[in-house]
Amino acid sequence: MVSAIKRFLIGRPLKSTELGEQKLNKTKALAILSSDALSSVAYGPEQILVVLITVSAAAFWYSIPIAMGVLILLLALILSYRQIIFAYPHGGGAYVVAKENLGIYPGLIAGSSLLVDYILTVAVSVTAGTDAITSAFPSLHEHNVIIAIVFVVFITTMSLRGVTESASILAYPVYLFVLALFILIGVGIYNILTGHVSAELHTSLGTPVAGISLFLLLRAFASGSSALTGVEAISNAIPNFKDPAPNNAAKTLVAMGTLLAVLFSGIVFLAYYYGITPTGGVTVVSQIAEQTFGRNFMYFFIQGTTALILILAANTGYSAFPLLAVYFAKDKFIPRMFTIRGDRLGYSNGIIVLGVLSILLIIAFKGKTEHLIPLYAVGVFIPFTLSQTGMVVKWIREKPIGWISKLIINTTGALISLIVTMMFFLTKFTQVWPVLVFLPIIIFVFYRIRKHYESVGDQLRLANREPAVPIEGNVIILPVAGITHVVENSLNYAKSLSPHQIIAVYVPFEREDEAAFEEKWHKWQPDVRLVTLHSPYRSIINPLTKFIDTVQRKAGESNYQVTVIIPQFIPKKGWHNILHNQSSLLIRAHLLYRRNVIVTTVPYHLEK
Template sequence: MFNLPQALKRLVIGKAMRSEELGETLLPKRLALPIFASDPLSSVAYATQEILLVLTVGGTAFLYLTPWIAAGVVALMVVVVASYRQVVHAYPSGGGSYEVVSRNLGPNSGLVVAASLLVDYVMTVAVSVASGVDNIISAFNGLADYRVPMAVGFVAILAAMNLRGVRESGKAFAAPTYLFIGAILIMIITGLIRALFGDTPVAESAAFGIVPVDGKDTLAGLGLLMLGLRAFASGCTALTGVEAISNGVPAFRAPKSKNAAATMSVMGITAIVMFVGVTALALMSKVHYVDDACQLTGIAGDCSGYTQQTVIAQLAASIFGGTDSILFYVVQAATALVLILAANTAFNGFPLLASILAEHRYLPRQMHTRGDRLAFSNGIIALAVVAGGLLWLYGADVTSLIHLYILGVFTSFTLSQIGMVKHWNRVLADETDSSVRGAAHRSRIINALGAVTTALVLVIVLITKFTQGAWLAVLAAVVLWVMMRGIRRHYDAVADELAIDDPREESVRPSKVHGIVLVSKLHKPTLRALGYAQAFRPDSLEALTVAVEQDATQELERQWENLDVQVPLKVLDSPFREITKPVVGYVRTVRRTSPRDAVAVFIPEYVVGHWWEHLLHNQSALWLKSRLLFTPGVMVISVPWQLSSAPRADHPARRAPGSVRRGEPARAKDVPEPEKV
């Protein structure tokens, strides 16, 4: 029988993979780089832009701060990359910051990191996709009205690709990432060579003046410091996603730690080179980028209808000779692609972290389950739904979303570096080998420096972004932390409740078993249920019906007598035409009369083949089961009757391995071997 949903599922995610094929999904470094590092690599497309966006509130007066702020971002990138290389070697199991903090600072601190990272992964998807859509609109202004549908659609495509498995998504995303790196490096080299020979590129927006926000052009002292810190905090978006490699170490080929550390180094060097190059060219070409286009002077026509090109778009146009150049569209296409694919870092990091948290009983166990393609499908779907909702809620606007960003990642940076310092302290306390102690001392210095710098940035981000929307990210992380604690308490309470205290007492048999078969009509499903109940050989057995309509009940009694059914039929009165309440009340009465006895309730049920048939059958049975399951000492047993529309197990396409069709001789390979005891 053709199954349309199953066919569509196979079309989207591909053929199911066996569990032992997990090793075939491990990644070489060339695929791991675009999968785990596309976020920090792509951030060069908007990190410089965010710095300029903050500084231009004062007109052009404070753009001289840009190189110093960029230098601070680069220094921080070096420290963070060096610090996380230590994490990769010390904790190769893939927990990253969460594992480091949980082991060294305790589970509650670990949950703070986990909640922060989960929120940040969601924001990575939202910001990256929104920024990618911005670059598409920079090349094709007519698409501006379709910003939100495009963004949500890209999230759905990313989710579908990741549901096909880590390796397949890596193959699909590798080419655009490397194309972006190549395009940006060619743009930087071309622009610098032109500047070296006296032909410095000039951006389109260089001709526009900038009207400062009221009072912002005269900032000095503390006000100027706060402006600089706010610009630095925005520029630190370049560091998002750095920790994803430390979370994904298990996905690397052996030697895992060595390959992950090497990939992190390549990522750091490449990101720094591109960020410095883009920032230098933006200053040389005098790019002006503002929050509100009406701050620009010299625009022809209505400023409210003017769409600013992104910094990358302005640089590509000025370096390659305008928007008619094919290289301009190559840069824009590569930038848009990699920004959208940068969300793939989160699509790998979020499910991995959620899986570890589920294994530790902080998230639902379903998050630890691998799908048909050995990916953590539930985590991928959850991330796509939440990120898509954020894009819809905020209109896929980068400026609105960016304020919710980077807070979580710097929380995890800071706590993980503090945890690593404690880790090295423990190593130094136990180690006597001088060479190992020397390496531990160096590592401790690196992590201590990382802890101090990232803590400083965290404070800056909190101060400068909290009132602009970052409080929502803080609130989301707090809610998530409380929720995970509650989930862990629930799982712990269930485990305690189910633990065996006294095996003899827990395994004691009931004195008797009372069998009850629920009956509405006398037909084939009823007879099957009666026969099935008799096969159980209960100490007593009776059929039970509810007299909702007197005529129908009398007809049932007449048929029961005519067919000479050897099971007594008990009729319950129901003056208010209820079914569930009289049955549940009767079963509870039986239980109260004989507390040491068990009651087995057999319910005939239809098995249907179409979703809409569920609406026509089984509603009473489902409601009865849900009520009876809450009664201690009562077993509810469904006796299925397959309607003609239901798929049959003996259908050639659906037979279980080793099964034999009725009337077909068994072959040797069809007969299962006896189990060894």
């Protein structure tokens, strides 16, 4: 039943030889890996206006120069990450760049920030998409969290089906969104040029505004830069591209940057010219669409595609998080299970963990996009800064042909990213302070995981250990609770290993039970030694383990190995287990952590 449901949800297993078929072409990669960046057009411009409105609506004209600053940063990041793609064609992005050029800890900071950011990508994208839906249908507002969780489960399931299949399905909404916004921007500009939009709706560029300050403008710039989150995803996911992967990734990155620049600047311009004021419950894109088309088919088409891309932007996280987790796992900073491919050749453990953590985050923040975006943005600008700085160090150290121009590009990107990061901490400290707490904790945990793996490797390495002492024979201890087929089955197995060194152990709670069992045993198995351990306190574990310790000490003097064979019957139906006391499981769990004792379970399967 479970297997049938799994096959229905994620499809048939794929052979390892089919891995090449799971690579993405540029068209699908642009949709999947750019959806995060493109979707931020739906809330990036709004974040600028949210800051400017604190002065007055007259300050909205500043959104135009601020948007130009964001586009300059976008250009610097696109050029920088294009260089990273060719310099590090195997992927890893900011984590690999920072680790190799700045050191292990800067690499951990960059990589950890990105891992957390991809979790936030899913949470922010889905909650923002839910907001777009509830903007069109206000009666659904109170169900935001449930709706968001349902979408996370859906995208997680789609991602488990494999990169290619999910890309084939999810690409359509992304391109529909791009088409919808191009239509919106085109019609909006046409209405402006033909005089259908009153010039009185906005203040003219350059109008003096009381209360404006450089600090506030930088704060608005930092908020607007949240539209650039997701730019780095392509550099992390180079292995997902068809060959030649670096060339295809670089072309996709440029295409993404071009689309993002056009859509972002278009929405900012329309919001300014229409005099749009951000209000709770109705997004800026929704207001622009309503003023441009009214509440007709085109309005709902734009809202529908916006909601879809915001939700599906989470797929960028599902594409990049598992791959980044693989790099961490290979460097022994997180569990090795993240390097294992699932039935559909994707890194399913990373996908499932990402989905679960995103749901927890949505619940913790009650589905409030505005509370998640500052954390989301600062989480990506930290690795932006570190990756650009790492590339600066790389060019200065290696000095390849044309390194001066590359150095200027990365230096510009590093400085602007640093300014944006600092502005987030200065202006939104009450919202982003968790980064300063959780990031060190995550890095410490990663460090401890690596120390554990190094310790395990050192202990398992033959060259570092003394040769094992040869085992002369086995002393087998067989705990028994009665004379049954289960015990008989285990006893036969024990005799096959060491017929003359078997000790059956019975733990009675009453003296009369002890005498009666001894009599039955000697009639049934006179050649097998029986030891009874009376337990007045009704404990099986304590007297049994004390006896095992005693035997083990004596056996160790003769280089004999103590093996405890535990009989266990297996019910035909799983739920039958709750009807039995599971003593064998408790004994096994207790003995597994005792040194120099081998624990073996001999199952006896019931037929009905």
